[in-house]
Amino acid sequence: MEYKSVDKLHIDNRGRLLDSKGIEDKKEEIIIKPLVAFLNKFSSEGGVLILGIKDKNHLPVELAPAEPKIFTPERLRNWISNYISTIPSTKDSPDIEIKNIDVNGKIVTLIEVHPKDFNTVYFSRLTNDVYIRKNDESVLCTLDETMRMTEEKIIAKVFVDLKVIEKEEIDENWVKYQIEFQYINEGNKPGEWVRLLLEFQMKQGTPADIQIQSLPAPGYRKPVGSLKTFSSGFQQDSYTKDVIYSKGVVGYKIGKLEIKIAKTALAEMIINTFEYKGFMSQVFSISAKEINEITREFRSYISL
Known part of the structure; x- marks a missing residue:
């Protein structure tokens, strides 16, 4: 959270935000800089900018609200959209929530931002500068930090x-699935030296209630390897050095499994995929009725 006084900001007849002398544009320091810093966090946390409050040592000390006509949500949203951009470009614009609070006929404005694309660096289009948060402050990034x-x-x-690709009811007790696996790269850079760890855990029933085997998969680049029994279920480990191309490219098929599961059983398949700069974790539920993805998460190693 960051507080900014607006007592030196004024708006001209064309909607430009200027300081009291009309010489210097203050959008960068007061609005754009803290929002860019919030968006450059490595999480969806984002941040809140409060306009109309003076602070001291990052704590609010005095109200300094603006005239109602200055900070309309529409005008602020336009300023933010026009003056914040990303490297590389993104289609997933950040979530922006703007709320005006009336204080004795004047306005305190809350701007909350949350990034949705974590493969990008946000910067100010006014100055081309990049900002980040350090010790509760929005600070300028050096060239080395930006790179x-x-x-x-x-x-x-x-x-x-x-x-x-196939589901069959074998008898009154068992159902059989044939499942095709493929890598899908949702990032902005090809993946290389990808390691996949596949694990099955029983949530209802015992390991005897599920049978798993690899299937021949002619034409597939990397077959899903053999499965090994261990204390809580089954585990499989495979490794490929081939390139997994970035999003928009057809998936990279890696093999097939046959899974037989008792109708009274419930299992989870946990897939951890490790790449050079991050790892992906997915959990699928498996029952006689269906196979569903429950969770999907990406973590950059530097965020740990």
Whole structure:
């Protein structure tokens, strides 16, 4: 959270935000800089900018609200959209919530932002500067820091996509699935040296209630390897050095599994995919009725 006084800000007849002398544009320091810093966090946390409050040592000390006509949500939203951009470009614009609070006929404005694309670096289009948060402050990034951030954020996100190609009721007790696995890269950079760890855990029933085996998959680049029994279920480990191309490219097929499960059983398949700069975790529920993805998460190593 950051507080900014607006007592030196004024708006001209064309909607431009100027200081009291009309010489210097203050949008950068008061509005754009803190919002860019919030958006450059490595999480969806974002931040809140409060306009109309003076602070001291990052704590609010005095109200300094604006005239109602100055900070309309529409005008602020336009300023933010026009003056904040990303490297590389993104289609997932940040969530922006703007709320005006009336204080004795004047306005205190809350601007809350949350990034949705974590493969990008946000910067000010007014100055081309990049800002980050350090010790509860919004500070300018050095060129080296900006280059490091860009490199860290332009990364692969290699998930596993499952397709049930056959489902068969064997008898009154068992159901059989044939499942096709393929890598899908949702990031902005090809993935290389990808490691996949596949684990099955029983949530209802015992390991005897599920049978798993690899199927021949001619034409598939990397078959899903053999499965090994261990204390809580089954585990499989495979590794490929081939390139997993970035989003928009057809998936990379890696093999097939046959899964037989008792109708009274419930299992979870946990897939952890490790790439050079991050790892992806997915959990699928498996029952005689269906196979569903429950959770999907990406974590950059530098965020740990």
